[in-house]
Amino acid sequence: MRAAAQGMIDTVRQIHPEPGDADPAQAYAYPPGRTWLRANMITTLDGAAWHDNRSGALGGAADHRLFALLRGLADAVIVGAGTVRTEGYGPVRPGPGWAGLRAGRPAVPRLAIVTRQIHLDLESPLFTAAGEPPILLTSPQAPAARLRAARRCAEVIVAADLATAIAELASAHPRLLCEGGPGVLAQVAAAGLLDELCLTVSPMLTAGDGGRILDGPALPAPARMRLGHVLIEDEFLFLRYTTTKEQL
Numbered sequence: 001m002r003a004a005a006q007g008m009i010d011t012v013r014q015i016h017p018e019p020g021d022a023d024p025a026q027a028y029a030y031p032p033g034r035t036w037l038r039a040n041m042i043t044t045l046d047g048a049a050w051h052d053n054r055s056g057a058l059g060g061a062a063d064h065r066l067f068a069l070l071r072g073l074a075d076a077v078i079v080g081a082g083t084v085r086t087e088g089y090g091p092v093r094p095g096p097g098w099a100g101l102r103a104g105r106p107a108v109p110r111l112a113i114v115t116r117q118i119h120l121d122l123e124s125p126l127f128t129a130a131g132e133p134p135i136l137l138t139s140p141q142a143p144a145a146r147l148r149a150a151r152r153c154a155e156v157i158v159a160a161d162l163a164t165a166i167a168e169l170a171s172a173h174p175r176l177l178c179e180g181g182p183g184v185l186a187q188v189a190a191a192g193l194l195d196e197l198c199l200t201v202s203p204m205l206t207a208g209d210g211g212r213i214l215d216g217p218a219l220p221a222p223a224r225m226r227l228g229h230v231l232i233e234d235e236f237l238f239l240r241y242t243t244t245k246e247q248l
């Protein structure tokens with residue numbers, strides 16, 4: 001991917017469906033007028049979703065630009081508390097070119113953190129320095145004291161299950177981006193909520209104990225997906241698959 005002067009992705013080399021240059025903002029545009037849940041994940045060639053407990057080591061500059069673009073296109077970013085803790089999430093900050101991408105919308109997408117125990121530092125910048133506070137997607141079993149504390153610094157959705165919580169989130173934020181982690185993404189897929197998987201294939205091998213991009217019980221049957229596009233930069237592949245019958 002080639003970045004324009006301000007760091008916004010300018011054009012990107014596409015190798016499927018047609019070889020040539022593509023406009024990434026168009027290539028990743030959400031379908032209009034409906035709820036759409038996209039996940040963005042990275043894997044090594046040998047299938048590891050992290051190395052040394054972090055996924056950051058697997059990426060590169062092109063991957064970081066795509067990460068920012070996908071955030072810029074979304075209304076809300078769903079992420080598991082495990083990933084917030086291990087990756088040290090902070091507030092979402094506007095990225096290059098977002099003003100154009102987000103015309104008529106808030107400057108940044110809302111962060112929606114999936115958590116049962118609310119084992120999160122509620123005094124960290126994630127909660128105190130965000131323009132709009134994060135939304136916590138939690139369950140009725142959340143510890144009452146943590147729930148009370150969370151309500152002072154976050155919006156809270158309490159729901160019987162994750163699918164119900166995501167449906168409530170989607171009613172105000174239809175363009176959803178899930179950044180994992182594998183535990184949350186496995187549940188999103190199992191609940192039939194995943195419309196699209198953006199998978200970065202990193203040209204790395206790690207072996208070790210890095211898990212897969214979905215970590216959960218086996219689906220009743222393998223979920224067949226359709227290849228939307230393949231982009232390439234710096235030997236990283238950017239694959240876009242959809243799960244719905246509707247092709248973009």
Ligand SMILES: NC(=O)c1ccc[n+]([C@@H]2O[C@H](COP(=O)([O-])OP(=O)(O)OC[C@H]3O[C@@H](n4cnc5c(N)ncnc54)[C@H](OP(=O)(O)O)[C@@H]3O)[C@@H](O)[C@H]2O)c1
Nearest residue numbers: 041042053054055080081082083115116117180181183184
């Ligand atoms: N390769 C990639 O693209 C990628 C992307 C993201 C993360 N990662 C890596 O994945 C690892 C973390 O993944 P993970 O699977 O352990 O964590 P995760 O999926 O990010 O978060 C798991 C946490 O989410 C909460 N949770 C899960 N299901 C829930 C439900 N149904 N209702 C309410 N809360 C629920 C729980 O939080 P509480 O404990 O707070 O209750 C649980 O501990 C890290 O190493 C990270 O670097 C890789």
